[in-house]
Amino acid sequence: MSEYIPNPMDWVAxxxxxxxxxxGTEGLSLRDTRLxxxxxxxxxxKTGAIRKTPLMRVVDGENYILVASWAGAxxxxxxxxxxxxxxNVEIRDExxxxxxxxxxxxxxxxxxRLWDIAVTAYDRYQEYQDKTDRVIPVFIAEPTG
Ligand code: F42
Numbered sequence: 001m002s003e004y005i006p007n008p009m010d011w012v013a014x015x016x017x018x019x020x021x022x023x024g025t026e027g028l029s030l031r032d033t034r035l036x037x038x039x040x041x042x043x044x045x046k047t048g049a050i051r052k053t054p055l056m057r058v059v060d061g062e063n064y065i066l067v068a069s070w071a072g073a074x075x076x077x078x079x080x081x082x083x084x085x086x087x088n089v090e091i092r093d094e095x096x097x098x099x100x101x102x103x104x105x106x107x108x109x110x111x112x113r114l115w116d117i118a119v120t121a122y123d124r125y126q127e128y129q130d131k132t133d134r135v136i137p138v139f140i141a142e143p144t145g
Pocket of ligand 1: 005008011030031037044045047048053056067068070076077082
């Protein structure tokens with residue numbers, strides 16, 4: 001059993017703690033917004049540790065769109081590399097917990113379609129894209145059970 005290492009940023013780790021300890025009934029939205037979040041449990045590609053990453057909840061039918069925006073930072077968030085190395089994750093969406101398999105969406109037209117859905121759900125993604133030179137990666141997460 002791998003060790004769970006909380007995110008070093010307190011506000012992120014605190015949200016994970018509240019979301020999970022309440023069984024998905026509290027800590028569900030991003031800070032002062034009312035916008036819903038999910039928790040993606042992933043595996044550190046170097047350490048093998050369990051990592052828990054809150055992200056905005058953006059859906060496309062049964063699937064979830066994961067946007068590696070990290071507030072428009074110059075580099076991809078570390079969880080991006082974890083997902084590329086180990087695409088099997090667990091997602092918690094409020095009280096639902098399920099396994100999923102993630103794929104980075106490389107096809108430009110499909111990425112744009114998903115990006116538009118993401119920006120509609122959380123308009124700051126566009127602000128983040130505008131302030132960074134990198135193309136913000138978009139993953140699709142398909143539930144596997
Ligand atoms: N971030 C987003 O990118 N997109 C979102 O939609 C989003 C929404 C969101 C909502 C609520 C909330 O509380 C946070 C939200 N965040 C969102 C922030 C998100 O949860 C992450 O904190 C953020 O994206 C940064 O991810 P990060 O993985 O870069 O975290 C940094 C701060 C970090 O230092 N993480 C850990 C650490 O201890 O260093 C984990 C490091 C890790 O995974 N290490 C790997 C390992 O092997 O263990 C190695 C990684 C490597 O390549 O070195």
